[in-house]
Amino acid sequence: MEENKFKVTIDGIETEVAPGTTILQAARQIGPEVAPPAMCYYKPLEKSGGKCRACLVKVAQGSAKDTRAMPKLMASCITQVQDGMVVENYTNEEVVETRKGIVEFLLLNHPLDCPVCDQAGECSLQDFAFKHGTEAQRFEEERRTYEREDIGDKIQLHMNRCILCYRCVHTADQITDGRCHGVMYRGDHAEISTYISKAVDNDFSGNMIDVCPVGALTDKTFRFKNRVWFSKPVDAHRDCDKCSGKVHLWYKGDEVIRVTGRKNQWGEVDEFICNTCRFDKKETADWVIEGPAKMQRHSVLSANKYRKDAIKPEYALKHAAQNYKQIDDSRPYNKSLEEVKESEDYKALMDKNKEFKLLNK
Amino acid sequence: MAESIKILTGNFDVPGIEQLDVYRKNGGYAGLEKALKQMSPDEIVEEVKKSGVRGRGGAGFPMGMKWGFLAKPEGVPRYLVCNGDESEPGTFKDHYLMMKSPHLLIEGMIISSFALGANTSFIYVRGELMYVINILEKAIAEAKAAGLLGKNILGTGYDLELVVQPGGGAYICGEETALLESLEGKRGNPRNKPPFPAVKGLYQCPTVVNNVESISTTPWIVLNGGEEYAKVGIGRSTGTKLISASGHVKNPGVYEIELGLPVEEFIYSDQYLGGIRDGHGLKAVVAGGSSVPILPKDLILKTAAGEPRLMSYESLSDGGFASGTMLGSGGFIAMDETTCIVRNTWNFSRFYRHESCGQCSPCREGTGWMEKVLYRIEHGKGNERDIDLLVDVAKKIEGNTICPLGDAAAWPVASAIRHFRDEFEWHVKNPEAATKKGAVYQPELSLA
Numbered sequence: 046m047e048e049n050k051f052k053v054t055i056d057g058i059e060t061e062v063a064p065g066t067t068i069l070q071a072a073r074q075i076g077p078e079v080a081p082p083a084m085c086y087y088k089p090l091e092k093s094g095g096k097c098r099a100c101l102v103k104v105a106q107g108s109a110k111d112t113r114a115m116p117k118l119m120a121s122c123i124t125q126v127q128d129g130m131v132v133e134n135y136t137n138e139e140v141v142e143t144r145k146g147i148v149e150f151l152l153l154n155h156p157l158d159c160p161v162c163d164q165a166g167e168c169s170l171q172d173f174a175f176k177h178g179t180e181a182q183r184f185e186e187e188r189r190t191y192e193r194e195d196i197g198d199k200i201q202l203h204m205n206r207c208i209l210c211y212r213c214v215h216t217a218d219q220i221t222d223g224r225c226h227g228v229m230y231r232g233d234h235a236e237i238s239t240y241i242s243k244a245v246d247n248d249f250s251g252n253m254i255d256v257c258p259v260g261a262l263t264d265k266t267f268r269f270k271n272r273v274w275f276s277k278p279v280d281a282h283r284d285c286d287k288c289s290g291k292v293h294l295w296y297k298g299d300e301v302i303r304v305t306g307r308k309n310q311w312g313e314v315d316e317f318i319c320n321t322c323r324f325d326k327k328e329t330a331d332w333v334i335e336g337p338a339k340m341q342r343h344s345v346l347s348a349n350k351y352r353k354d355a356i357k358p359e360y361a362l363k364h365a366a367q368n369y370k371q372i373d374d375s376r377p378y379n380k381s382l383e384e385v386k387e388s389e390d391y392k393a394l395m396d397k398n399k400e401f402k403l404l405n406k
Numbered sequence: 407m408a409e410s411i412k413i414l415t416g417n418f419d420v421p422g423i424e425q426l427d428v429y430r431k432n433g434g435y436a437g438l439e440k441a442l443k444q445m446s447p448d449e450i451v452e453e454v455k456k457s458g459v460r461g462r463g464g465a466g467f468p469m470g471m472k473w474g475f476l477a478k479p480e481g482v483p484r485y486l487v488c489n490g491d492e493s494e495p496g497t498f499k500d501h502y503l504m505m506k507s508p509h510l511l512i513e514g515m516i517i518s519s520f521a522l523g524a525n526t527s528f529i530y531v532r533g534e535l536m537y538v539i540n541i542l543e544k545a546i547a548e549a550k551a552a553g554l555l556g557k558n559i560l561g562t563g564y565d566l567e568l569v570v571q572p573g574g575g576a577y578i579c580g581e582e583t584a585l586l587e588s589l590e591g592k593r594g595n596p597r598n599k600p601p602f603p604a605v606k607g608l609y610q611c612p613t614v615v616n617n618v619e620s621i622s623t624t625p626w627i628v629l630n631g632g633e634e635y636a637k638v639g640i641g642r643s644t645g646t647k648l649i650s651a652s653g654h655v656k657n658p659g660v661y662e663i664e665l666g667l668p669v670e671e672f673i674y675s676d677q678y679l680g681g682i683r684d685g686h687g688l689k690a691v692v693a694g695g696s697s698v699p700i701l702p703k704d705l706i707l708k709t710a711a712g713e714p715r716l717m718s719y720e721s722l723s724d725g726g727f728a729s730g731t732m733l734g735s736g737g738f739i740a741m742d743e744t745t746c747i748v749r750n751t752w753n754f755s756r757f758y759r760h761e762s763c764g765q766c767s768p769c770r771e772g773t774g775w776m777e778k779v780l781y782r783i784e785h786g787k788g789n790e791r792d793i794d795l796l797v798d799v800a801k802k803i804e805g806n807t808i809c810p811l812g813d814a815a816a817w818p819v820a821s822a823i824r825h826f827r828d829e830f831e832w833h834v835k836n837p838e839a840a841t842k843k844g845a846v847y848q849p850e851l852s853l854a
C-alpha cells in the first residue's frame with residue numbers, strides 16, 4: 046500500500062496519491078484552495094484537457110529522484126505526478142501572471158455582454174476571469190463574430206462565445222454515436238460547426254450543453270426563461286431506461302424550467318443524462334424529488350444560499366508565510382510549516398476555526 | 407573554404423539521376439547493399455550515433471539519440487515516418503531534394519527502417535507538391551520492381567512497404583504529432599506530450615519521425631562510417647546542411663554547405679550567394695526559417711563578442727536570443743535596406759495567425775492579436791503602447807502552448823522589436839510618412 050503511493054506537495058501542502066494521478070486531481074484531493082482552474086479538462090471525458098492552459102502550474106521539483114524544476118509551466122490536468130514532486134500553483138508569481146494572460150486570451154474574442162448571456166451565473170469563464178483575471182482590458186481590436194446556429198431543434202450554438210475547449214466534441218465522440226459536429230478551420234478562425242449544417246440528432250446530444258463551460262451551447266427550451274440565480278436547483282431522479290435518470294430540476298416557482306445533469310464540486314457532470322429526461326420531462330410528477338441540490342462552489346449560485354467551504358488554516362498560514370517572507374521578523378509566518386503548527390497563533394486560529402465550525406453546524 | 411564536400415547533392419546534376427539505373431550507376435543503393443548484407447540494425451544505429459548528425463527539420467535533435475529512444479515492445483509494430491511537409495516560409499530544401507533525387511530519400515528510408523525494425527514506413531509530403539509526390543511514387547515503383555522494396559529485399563529476408571502520403575495542406579501538419587494525427591486520417595492537431603512518438607506514435611505504436619534531409623544522410627553514413635561523417639563540419643555541428651537561400655541576394659537557391667562556413671563567406675562569396683543584389687546593402691537576416699529570431703546585419707555577421715558568426719547550430723545561437731538566433735531548418739532569408747521590418751513582421755505574423763491550429767488559447771488568440779496590432783502599426787493606426795503590448799503578448803504565448811508553433815509565432819515579433827525598435831517607433835510616430843508606398847525607415851532621418 047505505502048509503496049504504490051506517490052507523495053506530492055502542492056502549494057506547501059503534502060498529499061499522497063496513486064501513481065498515474067494528474068497534478069490537477071491531486072490538487073483537487075487537497076481541496077479547492079489549491080486546485081488549479083480548468084476550462085477544458087472534464088474528468089468524465091477521455092482525452093479532454095491540455096488545451097486552454099488555464100491550469101498551468103510550476104513544477105518546482107520534478108520528483109524525489111530528479112529534483113530539477115521543469116523549465117516550462119506544465120498543464121496540470123494532463124501531467125502526472127511523480128513521487129516527491131513539488132508543485133507551485135497560487136504561491137508562484139509566474140503562474141499567477143501567466144494565468145492573468147490566459148484569462149485575457151480567452152476573453153479576447155469573447156463578447157463581454159454577460160448581462161444578456163444565458164450562461165451568466167453558471168459560466169466557468171466568468172468565474173475564471175473573476176478569480177484570476179485583471180480588470181484592465183488591453184484588446185482594442187474587433188472581435189470575431191458569427192451567426193447563431195441551431196444544432197437540431199433543442200440546442201443553439203452561439204459561436205461568438207465558444208472558447209474552443211473541445212469538450213462538446215469529446216462528448217459527441219464518446220457518448221453519442223455518429224458525431225457530425227466538430228471543429229472546422231484553424232486558429233482564431235476555427236469554429237464549432239455541424240457537418241454541412243446537419244442537425245445533431247441523438248439521444249445524448251443534450252449533454253453538450255452541460256459540458257460547455259460558456260454560453261456557446263445552450264438549451265433552446267430554456268433560453269431566456271430566467272436568470273439562473275433566480276431559479277432553484279433540486280436533486281431528483283426517475284426510472285429511465287436510457288440513462289441514470291439522476292438530474293437537477295431547476296424551478297421557477299412551481300414550474301420546472303430546465304433539467305440538467307448533476308454537476309459536482311468541480312462543475313463536472315459525472316453521470317450524463319438522455320434527451321428524454323432533459324427535454325421531455327418537465328413536470329414535477331415525472332420525478333422523485335430528493336431535496337435541494339448542493340451547489341458547492343459554483344459561482345453566484347451558491348452565494349448567500351450555501352455555506353462556502355472554510356479555507357483550511359494550514360493553507361492560509363502557509364500562504365501568508367510565503368507571501369510575507371520578506372518582512373523577516375520573528376513572528377510565525379516566516380517559519381516552516383512544522384514550526385508554524387507549534388506556534389501559539391496557529392493554535393489560537395485552530396480554536397477559532399473549531400468555534401466557527403460549531404457555529405455553522 | 408575550398409571546394410566543400412557534398413554528402414547529399416554530389417550527383418544531383420547528373421542528368422536523369424531521378425531514374426533508378428542512373429542513380430545506381432552513380433553509386434546509388436551501395437549504402438543499402440552494405441547495410442542489409444553486412445550490418446545489423448544495431449550497428450547502423452551505432453554509426454548514426456557516431457556521426458553526430460542532428461535532425462534537419464528544425465529542432466536539431468541528434469538523430470542517433472532519437473533512434474535510441476525508440477521503444478521496442480514485443481509484438482508491436484514500429485514505424486518510421488519521414489517528414490516532408492516543409493511549409494515554413496523560407497525553407498524549400500526538402501522539396502528540392504525529393505524532386506531532384508527521389509532515390510536518395512528512398513534508399514535512406516530503407517536503411518533507416520531496417521535499422522529501426524520497421525516494416526511499413528511513410529513519407530508525408532506537403533500536399534501542395536503533387537508533382538513531387540508523383541516523382542516519389544514513380545521512383546518507389548521502380549525500386550519495387552528491382553527488388554529494393556517489398557518482400558525479401560535484395561534476398562536478405564527483410565520486408566518493407568513504403569507509402570507516400572500527401573499532406574493535409576497546413577503548416578501545422580509538419581509538427582511531428584500533428585503529422586501523425588493527419589497520417590491517421592484525423593484533423594492535424596498536435597498532441598500533448600508525453601507520451602512521445604518514440605513510445606506512442608502512429609496508431610499508438612512506437613514511431614520515429616525524421617526530416618527528409620536527416621534520413622537522406624544515412625546512405626553516406628553507412629558507406630563511409632559515422633566517424634567520417636563527424637569529421638565534416640565543426641564541433642557538435644557535424645556534416646553538411648542544405649540551406650534554402652532567398653531574399654535580396656544575387657544567387658538564391660538551395661546550397662549544401664559544410665557546417666561551420668562563416669556567414670559572411672556564405673553571403674558574399676561567388677561560390678554561394680554572390681552578395682546582395684546590385685546597388686543595395688544587407689540590412690537583416692532570418693537565418694533558419696521564418697520562426698527563428700531576425701538579426702540585424704552586424705549581429706548576423708559577427709557575434710556580440712565580435713567573433714565571426716558561423717553557419718552552425720552553436721555559433722548561430724551564440725548569445726541566446728538577446729543577440730543570437732537559430733539554425734532551425736536552414737531557411738536563410740536575406741533582406742536589404744529596402745525592407746520594412748514592420749511590414750515583414752506583420753507578414754510573418756499573418757502566416758502564423760493563419761496556421762495556428764487553434765487548440766490552445768495562448769497561440770490561437772495570441773497569434774490573432776499580434777497580427778491585428780501589427781496590421782494597425784503597419785497601416786498607420788498604431789500607438790506607442792502597442793509596441794510593449796506586442797512584446798508582452800509574445801512573452802505570454804512563448805512556452806505556454808502545446809506545440810512549438812506558439813513559440814515560432816512569438817519569436818519573430820519579439821526579435822524584430824528587440825533589434826529594430828526604432829523602426830516600430832517611427833511607424834507609430836510618423837504614420838503619414840510610414841504608410842507611403844515603399845516607405846522604409848532610415849536611421850539618419852529619424853534624428854531630424
Ligand SMILES: Cc1cc2nc3c(=O)[nH]c(=O)nc-3n(C[C@H](O)[C@H](O)[C@H](O)COP(=O)(O)O)c2cc1C
Pocket residue numbers: 460461462463464465466467469489490491492493494577578579580581582583615616617618620621809810811814
Ligand atoms: C509548426 C511546426 C512545423 C514543423 N514543420 C516541419 C516540417 O515541415 N518538416 C520537418 O522536417 N520538421 C518540421 N517540424 C519539426 C518536427 O516537429 C520534428 O521535430 C522533425 O520532423 C523531426 O525530424 P528531425 O529530427 O529529423 O529534424 C515542425 C515543427 C513545428 C512545431
Ligand code: SF4
Pocket residue numbers: 206207208209210211212213214237253256257258259261262
Ligand atoms: S461550444 Fe462550448 S463545449 Fe464546445 S468547444 Fe465551444 S466552448 Fe467548448
Ligand code: SF4
Pocket residue numbers: 578595596761762763764765766767769770807808809810811812813
Ligand atoms: S501552439 Fe498553436 S499550433 Fe500548436 S497546438 Fe497550440 S494552437 Fe495549435
Ligand code: FES
Pocket residue numbers: 082083084085086094095096097098099100101120121122123
Ligand atoms: S484545464 Fe488543463 S489545459 Fe485546460
